[in-house]
Amino acid sequence: MGGYSLFQMWEPFRQSLIAGQLFYVEQANKRLLSQFDDIKGEADKAAERWLEENSQYFDPDRHDPGEFEERAYDASVEFYGLMCDLREQTKLSVVAGMYHEWEKHLRKWMTGEIRHWHIGGIVAEKVWTVDVGKLVDLLESLGWKIRSQAYFSKLDACRLVVNVYKHGKGRSLNDLKQLYPEYLSDPLVHIGGVFSGINYLDYDHLSVSDGQLQRFSDAIVSFWKDVPENILDREDLEVPGWFAKVMLDDQRAASRQQGGPNL
Structure with a gap:
């Protein structure tokens, strides 16, 4: 089977994947994230609304005007904080959405290509369930x-960002701290002290800037651009153990169905 194409990327399909990713980010920015462009202005309006809604309770004989102004300011600060939190959650959900789409497209493409040269459902099921890192191991063993x-x-x-966003504490948070701490925002970084630093950061400090979101999207686009047109079989091919095992499991299952020997 030397020289046989194990994985093939059809150019129109590649372009559709890239176009889909570009559209996703463009529309997410336009329809979702753009709503948070003027949080400060909206917070000021929240203070004005508070004054309008509570002006009927103001008694100049009993109330200090400064007190009402302060309470309106507190309302604006609360509104600003809530909107910042909502902006961050929206941004993280956009990141999670585009990552999961990339991952699903990758798994679907791989299983579709495998069906051209392998019969059996065990391999396909495994490709859909193993960690992405194992899929990368497989593709690297094939030369990419x-x-x-x-x-x-x-x-x-x-x-890792998506896993921390979804699960909170765990291995992904520890790995993120060690490998990519720039995605954890330290609120005390400008103050310093004993309670500042990576060891005191948790999943609720997860933060992605607009630029980081764009770079995630650029990485997905670069990945699809980099997929080889053909990934070929070769004589010295050695696939990862997990893939060799499920290939053998499929062969054994087919042999049993045909009444052959139980390998």
């Missing part, structure tokens, strides 16, 4: 050196 590409670190960071 993904981890050495500039976009890989951004994809890896995106994976």
Whole structure:
């Protein structure tokens, strides 16, 4: 089977994946994130609304005007904080959405290509369920050196950010602290002291800037651009153990169905 194409990227399909990613980010910025462009102005309006709604309770004989102004300011500060939190949650949900779409497209493409040269459902099921890192191991064993590409670190960071956003504490948070601490915002960084630093940061300090979101998107686009047109079989091919095992499991299952020997 030397020289046989194991994975093939059809150019129109590649372009559709890239176009879909570009559209996703463009529309997310236009329809979702742009709503947070003027949080400060909206917070000022929240203070004005508070004064309008509570002016009927103001008694000049009993109330200090400064007290009402202060309470209106507190309302604006609360509104500003809530909107900042909502902006961050919206941004993280956009990141999670585009990462999950990339991952699903990758798994679907791989299983579709595998069906051209392998019969059996065990391999396909495994490709849909293993960690993305194992899929990268498989593709690298076939000659596509993904981890050495500039976009890989951004994809890896995106994976960890999404896992921390979804699960909170755990291995992904620890890995993010060690490998990509720039996605954890330290509120005390300008003050310093014993309670500042990476060891005191938790999942609720997760933060992604507009620029970081764009770089995640750029990494996904770069990944699809980098997929080889053909990934070929070769005589010295050695696939990862997990893939070799499920290939053998499919062969055994097919043999049993045909009444052959139980290998």
